[in-house]
Amino acid sequence: MTQDVEMADQAPPSKSLSSPDPSVLPHLKEIASLIETGAYAREVRRISRAVRLTMVLRKKLKASSLGAFLNYVLVSGSEVHSRLSSFLPKEDEHDMEVDSAPSGTPAPVKHPLPELEIYCYLLVLIFLIDQKKYDEAKACSSTSIARLKTVNRRTVDVLASRLYFYYSLCYELTGDLAEIRGNLLALHRIATLRRDELGQETLLNLLLRNYLHYNLYDQAEKLRSKAPHFEAHSNQQAIFHTIPFCRYLFYLGKIRTIQLEYTDAKESLLQAARKAPQAALGFRVQCNKWAIIVRLLLGEIPERTVFMQKGMEKALRPYFELTNAVRIGDLELFRNVAEKFSSTFSSDRTNNLIVRLRHNVIRTGLRNISISYSRISLTDVAKKLRLDSPNPVADAESIVSKAIRDGAIDATLDHANGWMVSKETGDIYSTNEPQIAFNSRIAFCLNMHNEAVRALRFPPNSHKEKESAEKRRERQQQEQELAQHIAEEDDDDF
């Protein structure tokens, strides 16, 4: 311990400009020891904690403190050490002083654990991405992935999944996602063979993201339907499973939307939006955008509260106006809105979906007409729908007849007189409909309760001894870190 203090003391005076936050290095060392104990005791939990702690430190990382940390953990002169140090920006002579400290005294770990080595890769990679040195980050991530393939330890999994994530991120930032697709597939295969669940989840998500980036919905769906599922984790509260699951749901929702399975898509998207952490604003906005369109396509009108969610009003504004146009059933207004916000829609890549909506606008307009008039001539229908076509009456007739067949309106056509006769709307309370709706709601509530019970976790021996004050503090601290981690992660990921 004295050694640590010495180094921390030594650093500030030698660096005038790039003086590292003195607290970072000791923190990093703490994390290293946490990983070490975790690796020896085979406790994955400790390693996840280490990753969480790292995320807190992320903003404070400096090249100098990283260099010092590498010297501390890795044997200087070893291959890994020299490779990793080469990624860090060159520092001046002062660093050498710091270097000499650990090399003079016996290095704390002679042969670093693979966990620590991987951790160093992760740290350097995060640092490089934060510094926007994407080319170095790409090189660094590629070497780390090559190294990862040779390590088969369950305690590495948590670190590996983070590495995969940043690996893909830095390629995405430079726009070369297609390059790594083959590699990701290979990694997914390896993870599956090793029963590395976290790795599988992360890689599956990355692959889906990769495909969807290029609009390859077909391939994405084929992969998704054949890859092992991980829905079983949906109940677990562990954050490392919830976030991948949210993403997975989002991608799934997108695929299903494109393939016109709107009911399933709506479910996935709404679930993703609900399960996503509060701090993940960008992600929730995306989910909501897609969910709104899907609901519109289903013929539902989302409630006003959806658009008024905190922090989303502005982003959802185009979709609000769109919904309004669909609600009124005004083709003209719909066209204007689609044109006005076409840049937003094309950057959201929802343009094609908006085109599909036209059909729903007509339907809604037709439904309004059918409710308000008991009998109306087809010429008036065409006028009210503002169909601009060479033969509006014939179009109106076939559109109405299709709507009747699809059950959108309840009416009959009279061809000889050229009018549409609406049928009396039946009394819904004379059918079984309300009972069915009531039943499905009760079932939902009961199911929710049961899932909550199942997700409860009981620490061993909790009934014997009361939680000591110290333990409680530790637990609370852990929860706090968790919350912070979520916030951190979502700031930059979505």
Place this chain on the structure above:
Amino acid sequence: MDPKITEVSQTFERFKAAFVRNDFDTCTRLLSQLKVLLTAFKSLPPLFQETSNAIHELTTARDIYEHAVVLSVKMEDQDAFERDFFQLKPYYTDARGRLPASPQEYPILGLNLLRLLVQNRIAEFHTELELLSQSALDNPCIKHAVELEQSFMEGAYHRVLSARQTVPDATYAYFMDLLAKTVRDEIAGCSDKAYDRLSTSDARQILLFSSDKELLQYVEKEHPEWEIKDGFIIFQKVKDSVPCKEIPSLQLITQTLSYARELERIV
């Protein structure tokens, strides 16, 4: 030059000659020869190796598959179309960066969209659509298919049929004919629900037949349940969604019991 390439281009020349003559037997025979020959090139998908004349080989292969697709349309073979199209697709997607764009690309993509529409594979239609860029969507061939789909979904069948006159390419006619058949079936299905009765002359117009005889044949074949009386077609109305008179007691009992069981567990 590589003897293999020479062989391919010679066979391809003979194929093209037969293609112009509309000699389909020779074409299919030569095409299968060509396909076998193409497997020998390492620069083609899925290997995509960087060989010295990769570009030339890729272009030739793309050309061959484009002809194969058009041939399948001419021979009115939808399965062959699908097979050949999937073989051609990597040249448009994965090799896009390396090859100069083919003038045939959009017509063929549009044809494929049309095929999916005819076969009523709307989900795949939209999946394909997502792959196209904005400039591709503005291309007349693609736009034609997209507008058809929209009119089809809306129910504006007249617009679908009048689109037949504006086909961007002669090869489209085959699928447009098939589409006309699909549209007629759709209209018949809709009329069945929407009208109580129709005079035969109106029905003839709506279903787009040129004579009453054709109409009667069609009704007999496709919709024997329609009744034809005094110059009117009378559609059989199935009275559905009658208000529920009886209480579904058994179902209610099981539901209530399950609520009771669940509540027991909670309390």
